[in-house]
Amino acid sequence: MERLYIRGQRKLNGEVVVSGAKNAVVAIIPAAIMAAGVSVIENLPRIADVRSYVTTLNGLGAKCEFIDEQTLRIDATEINDFHADSEDVRKMRASYYLMGALLGRFKQAVVALPGGCNFGSRPINLHLSGLKALGAEISEDYEKGVISLKADKLVGTSIFLDTASVGATINIMLAAVYAEGVTTIENAAKEPHIVDTANFLNMMGARVKGAGTDVIRITGVEKLHSAQYMIIPDQIEAGTYMIAAAVCGGDVKVSNLIPKHMDSLTAKLKEAGCKIEEGDDYIRVVSDGNLNAINVKTMAYPGFPTDLQPQMAVLLCRAKGTSVLIENVWENRFQYVTELRRLGCDITVDGRKAVIIGQPVLNGADVSATDLRAGAAMVIAGLCAMGETRIGNVKYIDRGYERIEYKLRSLGADIERVSEPNA
Numbered sequence: 001m002e003r004l005y006i007r008g009q010r011k012l013n014g015e016v017v018v019s020g021a022k023n024a025v026v027a028i029i030p031a032a033i034m035a036a037g038v039s040v041i042e043n044l045p046r047i048a049d050v051r052s053y054v055t056t057l058n059g060l061g062a063k064c065e066f067i068d069e070q071t072l073r074i075d076a077t078e079i080n081d082f083h084a085d086s087e088d089v090r091k092m093r094a095s096y097y098l099m100g101a102l103l104g105r106f107k108q109a110v111v112a113l114p115g116g117c118n119f120g121s122r123p124i125n126l127h128l129s130g131l132k133a134l135g136a137e138i139s140e141d142y143e144k145g146v147i148s149l150k151a152d153k154l155v156g157t158s159i160f161l162d163t164a165s166v167g168a169t170i171n172i173m174l175a176a177v178y179a180e181g182v183t184t185i186e187n188a189a190k191e192p193h194i195v196d197t198a199n200f201l202n203m204m205g206a207r208v209k210g211a212g213t214d215v216i217r218i219t220g221v222e223k224l225h226s227a228q229y230m231i232i233p234d235q236i237e238a239g240t241y242m243i244a245a246a247v248c249g250g251d252v253k254v255s256n257l258i259p260k261h262m263d264s265l266t267a268k269l270k271e272a273g274c275k276i277e278e279g280d281d282y283i284r285v286v287s288d289g290n291l292n293a294i295n296v297k298t299m300a301y302p303g304f305p306t307d308l309q310p311q312m313a314v315l316l317c318r319a320k321g322t323s324v325l326i327e328n329v330w331e332n333r334f335q336y337v338t339e340l341r342r343l344g345c346d347i348t349v350d351g352r353k354a355v356i357i358g359q360p361v362l363n364g365a366d367v368s369a370t371d372l373r374a375g376a377a378m379v380i381a382g383l384c385a386m387g388e389t390r391i392g393n394v395k396y397i398d399r400g401y402e403r404i405e406y407k408l409r410s411l412g413a414d415i416e417r418v419s420e421p422n423a
């Protein structure tokens with residue numbers, strides 16, 4: 001087992017470069033198998049989900065090869081297996097995109113029920129009803145833990161999503177690229193990774209319009225060609241470092257980001273008392289560590305992202321006064337609170353609402369990353385706490401953060417990864 005050891009209360013200073021977006025790359029890699037040819041994906045984050053995808057696609061008959069650590073060549077000319085149900089597939093939540101990608105190109109797919117972080121019920125009913133509306137026959141085998149999809153052909157139609165689901169929007173978009181006629185997705189999600197996936201598909205010859213608004217129109221095509229594409233920067237990784245700088249105090253330039261994607265966070269950090277400077281592709285956060293209590297509600301993009309909610313909770317634990325944090329996206333995303341309490345955080349949860357009373361000081365403790373973003377929150381808590389914090393279950397953090405300890409060390413943090421074979 002690996003743990004992160006953090007000796008806290010150091011100010012953060014310097015520059016940190018944001019990696020490619022996890023939630024874009026996990027959609028764009030499967031999208032790449034929709035063309036019989038060789039696509040090249042650049043600005044890949046070095047995270048566990050990318051490695052799981054590479055093994056998965058190779059298992060389907062594709063030939064994936066890293067040109068360098070951040071560039072992946074995917075030759076999807078000869079996909080000869082439509083069963084994606086390996087352990088790697090089960091590990092990743094986003095492997096559900098293989099349903100849309102395989103169904104679109106081959107009109108058949110058998111995909112393992114998705115895994116990933118557990119924070120309450122994570123249904124995929126909207127993905128399935130959307131794919132069904134395009135003409136797929138779907139059966140679920142809960143004993144084997146797989147979903148089978150098959151279609152003679154896919155036909156475009158109008159699909160209204162009850163909830164603006166990121167995954168359902170992308171999955172339907174993937175399959176609809178190869179459907180006859182026009183598909184309209186209404187109440188579509190608008191997150192930056194949806195726009196990025198649509199841009200990649202369009203570079204491959206798809207005809208997707210409206211991504212980034214709540215109505216996406218896809219005109220089906222018969223063929224896609226391979227493409228070379230650079231993934232957008234990771235909005236959530238960027239936000240995590242911005243919050244870390246705000247909480248610890250210091251002067252941090254978070255570079256290689258798209259400032260517009262950060263608007264909801266930037267507004268909240270200013271409200272909490274940080275100074276923010278925005279450039280074309282960077283945001284500088286200057287903080288003396290003395291923060292004011294503020295209220296935060298998570299919402300679909302462009303609202304405050306749920307994936308920054310646990311990290312923001314840590315900021316509120318250190319802000320002066322009482323803050324209210326409301327989680328509107330996931331029904332059970334406060335599980336990490338028990339861990340934060342070990343450091344002395346005062347958080348009361350009532351359903352989707354957390355009331356947080358800021359503390360002048362947090363104390364280092366042994367904690368566990370209960371999921372990816374909860375893990376990021378533990379790291380920030382450890383960075384600002386007095387004494388040593390040891391974080392277990394680092395594998396969750398590695399699912400979404402490239403070399404987090406290196407990046408934080410470059411800002412002056414005292415953090416190291418320790419392998420503990422007997423822990």
Ligand code: EPU
Nearest residue numbers: 023094123124125126127163165166167168307329330372
């Ligand atoms: N929902 C349904 N039915 C569905 C799908 C979703 O009711 O078929 C509901 C969910 O229960 C939830 C809401 O819709 O309440 C939003 O879920 P969404 O489908 O948008 O989430 P997702 O696609 O499974 C992606 C990200 C998550 C992020 C959410 C919300 C990926 C791979 N994952 O998940 O990222 O929290 O959107 O923005 O893109 C993370 O990066 O840590 C992470 C969990």
